[in-house]
Amino acid sequence: MLRSMYSGISGMRGFQTKLDVIGNNIANVNTVGFKKGRVMFQDILSQNVQGAGAPTDGGKGGTNPTQIGLGASIASIDTVFSAGSPMTTNLPTDLSIEGDAFFMVSPDEGATIYYTRAGNFTRDAQGFLVNSQGMKLMNTDPAPIQINQADGIVSYSIGKDGVVTTVDDTGALASDNTIGVMTFNNPSGLKKIGNNLYENTVNAGARDDDPMTPATPADARISIIAGQLEMSNVDLSEEFTEMIVAQRGFQANSRIITTSDTVLEELVNLKR
Structure with a gap:
């Protein structure tokens, strides 16, 4: 249960950073020669529950590994050097x-x-x-x-x-x-x-x-x-779309935390 809460926290941190970058892009929409930034995500290490199994000759087939992801992190914040108008x-x-x-x-x-x-x-x-x-x-x-x-x-x-x-x-x-x-x-x-x-x-x-x-x-x-x-290479339509994605991503990750908390509350109430 705690894994899901920490995954939600990592997602919220990532989308907060994405919103920070988008905000800076929009603020510089009219800045001469400005080049926009973009945030790239990557997954964090996964917990191995079960390893992969090899197939045997004339016997059972192979099995895939079983893993639980532990959230997301920022892979990079790139500067995009496409030409401005x-x-x-x-x-x-x-x-x-x-x-x-x-x-x-x-x-x-x-x-x-x-x-x-x-x-x-x-x-x-x-x-x-x-x-x-x-x-x-x-x-x-x-x-x-x-x-x-x-x-x-x-x-x-x-x-x-x-x-x-x-x-x-x-x-x-x-x-x-x-x-x-x-x-x-x-x-x-x-x-x-x-x-x-x-x-x-x-x-x-x-x-x-x-x-x-x-x-x-x-x-x-x-x-x-x-x-x-x-002029700046910031495209407002693209930035506003990415802002919606970041906002919804932040909300979804916060819901992970509240849902995990509700389940933990039910577990605590089993004692009553």
Whole structure:
């Protein structure tokens, strides 16, 4: 009887975690570059009541093992890196990536590099392309990309190949900056650190096993689209459906506990 109660508790814990993840997904439905999470379950060890029996020649057939499951646990909480819907903004510093790669941002040259799919960049007072936290967008060196009007630049554009083309006040063109990107064998191995940023881990599998060496968009076989943002990949209809499943699963597991308690009460009342 106690086994069923503990199984119900394990199920409630799992579905509570699932609801937590769903809530976070829904809260970030409009977050630029956000990637949703999903919860995967697995069963816990089973108690063996009877082992399997082998068939005998000309005699009895084989028998299957008899086991009682002991509940469920969380197998993993994965980050799903499917593409989000594009949103056109027509702002030249808004960038999105078509393909599997990440922008590289850092507080400054030589500092720790972080990765993001959120391309809502702006130019600061010194002409650096920065995100909402002031992290600078890196080029292929890697060094911060700077478009400084003090150098006589009057206009600029960013191509699909990530090349930043500038025009100075004499009409001369310059293309000496290319946006650097990073690819990973296992993007789900990246660690979320908040603010739409990811950190490399030992299981992400960075390009050339070097998380500090960027690739060009051409080498990474991706395109960078200026004037467009990648929105969250959260699908509200899917999340609300999963919320119903999680809610009913939680309720069903709580009913296991109340039913087991009722049976235990009947056993206690046998003494009367």
